[in-house]
Every structure is written in structure tokens, then in C-alpha cells.
Amino acid sequence: MHILVAEDDFSARLILQRMLKEYGTVDVTVDGREAVEAFRAALNAGTPYSVVCLDIMMPEMDGMEALRQMRAIEAQHGIRSTQGAKIIMTTALDDPKNVVEAFKGLCDTYLVKPIDKEALHLALVRVGVI
Template structure:
């Protein structure tokens, strides 16, 4: 499995990488613009990400904007949509509805991310047996 972790916190990027190190190849970036570049590069190489874990609150380009651009890119390039989990420290039902309903993400994770919660989502979405 190939995973892109997008969070402006180096600590969160490290935690997610450690959680996934035995089951995935991970790349980490700290902003939405770099995430878009990485996704485009992966699509161009014919090896798109299976999963993007995308922080919602980031400077310059937030997670919602980044998600919208990634989905538009996948549609334009006619590639299968990768799974996208939005990650946030805010456990707001309104934010969850916006992320899943309007933006087109696949699921939602509340920080601090714990390995058990992440594993359950990976199984739920067919990324882990």
C-alpha cells in the first residue's frame, strides 16, 4: 500500500508514518500544495496513492481545498479515486459532514490518531485485511 500523509505538524507526520511503517510505503508533506504535487507525480508515474491522510487545518491551502483539487485531478486524468481520510483535532459533526458529504473524502479521523482507530478504518475501506 502506498500512503501520502499531509499534516503541517512534523510530529503528526511521524506518528502516522510509524503506525503505517509495517504495512505501507509512506511519503509525508507538510502542506496542501506539496500534497497536490506529490499526487500529480504519482499519477503521472502510473503509481497513484492508495490512501491520502489529509489534515484539514493547514496554512495556505487547507485540507478541503486540497481534497477538491486532488479529486478534480483524478477525474481529469481518469484514474481511480484513491481513499482520502481527513484528519483533524476538531471533533465537530458539522466539519465531519462537510468533509465526507460535500468534499468527497472517504472517512474522518480525529487527532490524536491512535493505531487501533487507523487500523479499523483501513479494514473498513479494504486497505487492510
């Protein structure tokens, strides 16, 4: 499995990377713009991401905008969101407004930090990648 983690906090990024490495290859980015560039590059190279863990509060471009752009890139390639990458919002924001906005942006599930290994595993099961 090819996994992308987009997280600006070093500790959170490292924890997610360690938890996810047992499931496949993990690439990391530090902001939304880098995440979108990596997402586009992987799709163009024929090695698309299976899973994207996307923080909301990041510099350069927030996770909500990155989510919209990733789904737009998939659409340009003729990939419907249900057939594309499984995007998991991984964020400290658990208010209803952000949750609803994320699902409107076509995320697959939403995890509130701090994220533990069991919650992450259950999310990967829920989205159907394991």
C-alpha cells in the same frame, strides 16, 4: 501500498508515518499544496497513492481544498472517487460542519486526533485497503 501523509505538525506527521509504514511506502508533505503536487506527480508517474491521510488545518492550502483538488485530478484522469485513492481526513476538528464538508468533498472516512494505531487500522479496514 503507496501512502501519502499531509500534516503540518511534526509530531503528528511522525506518529502517522510510523503507524503506517507497516502497510507500505509512506511519503510525507507539510501542507496542502505540497500534498496536491505529490498526488498529481504520483498519478502521472503511474504510481498513484492508495491512501492519503489529510489534515484539515494546514498552511498554504487547507485539507478541504486539497481534498477537492485531489478528487478533481482523479476526475481529469477518468477515475471516479470510489475507484481512486482512499482519503482519510485526520484532524483535530470534530465539529459536524467540518465532518459534513469533508464527506461532501468525497473523503472516504474521518478520524479525529489524537489518532491511535487501532483507530487507524480500523479506518484502513473500513475503506477497504486492508
